[in-house]
Amino acid sequence: MSEWDPIVTISDMRPFFCVKGVRKAFVTGGGDFEHFLRNGMPASKLRGKGFDAQLDRVLEAIRARSS
Structure with missing residues (x-):
């Protein structure tokens, strides 16, 4: 079974x-903010961004929302 790695969007972060x-x-952290805004990003890719x-x-x- 693979590790849980949801796509995180700006809507998830806004609260x-x-x-x-x-x-x-x-x-x-050197990430691509515009790409994140348009597409979201797997949680694993957000690690280490600060x-x-x-x-x-x-x-x-x-x-909690998905269960």
Whole structure:
């Protein structure tokens, strides 16, 4: 069985963070913010972008919604 790796979107992050804060984390972490806005990104690709602890909160909310 594969590890759970949901696609995270800006809509998933908005209840926890402002868009400017997410953008800043992407810029600092070297991520493609525009791609993320358009398509979302697997959670595994968001790790190491500077907001892992916050990402855990988002993933908890996604898991709660899907169960």
